[in-house]
Amino acid sequence: MTDSRFKDHLGRPIIAVTGMGVITSLGQGLSDNWSKLTSGKSGIHYIKRFDTEGMSTRIGGTVDFIAVPANNAVERSYALARETTIEALAQAGINGDFNGPLFLAAPPVEPEWHDRFALAERAPASTQPGDAYDRFLAAMREQPDPVFLEAVQFGSISERLSDKFGTRGLPVTLSTACASGATAIQLGVEAIRQGRTERALTVATDGSISPEAVIRFSLLSALSTQNDPPEKASKPFSKERDGFVIAEGAATLVLESLESAVARGAKVLGIIKGCGEKADHFHRTRSSPDGGPAIATIKAALADAGLSEDAIGYINAHGTSTPENDKMEYGAMLSVFGDRLKDAIPCSSNK
Template identity: 45%
Template sequence: SFMRTGMEMLDPELELEQEPSMPSAHVANMFDVRGPNLNCLTACAASSQAVGEASELIRSGRVDAMIAGGAHSMIHPFGLTGFSLLTALSTNNENPSGASRPFDRLRDGFVLGEGSSVVILEELEHAKKRGATIYGEVLGYGCTADAYRITDIHPEGRGAIGCMSASLQDAQLSPDAVGYVNAHGTSTSVNDKVETVACKAVFGERAGQVPISSTKSMMGHLIAAAGVTEMIVCLMTIRNGVIPPTINLENPDPLCDLDYVPNQPREADVRVALNNSFGFGGQNVTLALGRYR
């Protein structure tokens, strides 16, 4: 029976390694970090929420610095099968380099990527005192729930509008201050259309003048690691003055009619960027990021 033979075959630490808290526990052990240890299990918004919550802890004065990030490895039969059953993945297998095409009329789903990104967040004076290289500032954090369907973004973009607006309010910034948006931009029919609606609601008449791009067109969708990876893209955009493109944008969609920086990078003086992360279950996070002055 399983009770006699199956249990003998199992690694006794297997159950512990499946706990969601294990990645951050390993990091804490590796670097002897003894502060708050939090885990954000909010699907594709998880690592952006980790950055937001870590920033809040620093703002509160409870800690001077936090390690924040995310990791995900979904290129596995289980992950691929699950997303395929949800009809979320592109089926353009004959042209894999062109399969991820956010905001394009012929988009048919996202391409799975995998990886990990981590940032060190610090209170400003703490970072200056140790001579740290400062890549930018977390200016604001917005977090909302769609309260709609587990698999679909709200069709009017109410959660996306709410978290974008909340991040600007938290940063005490006008929408006019934003020079770039790193879109969630998954290359699914619904997300890209609704994210366009949300950007129009937040930026109003200026929506068509704000450069928006989806780096998932080049990296695929890193799921829980996507948000913090794209945050780093925003910081590099602000620091280097180059906006990354949305590649494979070849067939205009009348429902996605904003400036998505098609196919070629663009030089620009960006001082404030928004990073959008929207997850299954209606989890929404926007980070407002700024140039360090």
């Protein structure tokens, strides 16, 4: 019979974190990032990957120190995820095949502009309106391009990670916008709680900064235009905020049941007590102004963890630094935590 020490308040397996890996525009690895963070360094800089002349936003957190075989979002995102997973598995003390499911949060995949133009140039001439798709397919059949094909398949990152690290079952790739990483963690937690596995590999990666990405977010008025100095642009919850700063990075967590971790002598880095997730149908890119879905999510996570509002001693907020979202998010947190939010609960944002 399973020891009750390894069960939570609802009789489910307690979830432990036994491995972590991270890459950001600050640097590679837990030690490098922590050292720079605690010394007050910023990973935001002027974008050098492409020409930003004439663009309203010219800054970002590009990761340009990891070599990739082709200049596209899939190759960059895979490389970042690969390196963070190597670090996490080493810390967890797991060698060989992982033998558990993979849940990957990844950015939407689209061909880079230069790849689209190259394909269009070698496509046959148009013979009738609306035949672009058929022409592009004809060009691909005449001259197959494995690199381009890999770059336009949403599931290719997770499939390559699965092959490299020996995960079990079909890898799951998901994209729930800014909640993607948290969603991947929750899927891993639920897989272990439901008894489907003893361990899960949860990865989030995004190497998709391109001219098109910056322009699209700029058209939504979501990006900060305070380019000078770059490291001062992101200022969540401040009066001078004007948008977020786009950046790249990846992180990996090794999750496993506490019982499994203890049995194999693994170091437990932390416990995931609870998760909460809700959908917001208000608008495709805007949050509900009354904060209803955010309030419900916080309360769902507390209930899942079996904790009261008074048990919370720190909040890591979304903190987009956009005028509308920060106002909504602060209101949602204030609704749940009351006056303790003002002077008793430290709150910050990784952004």
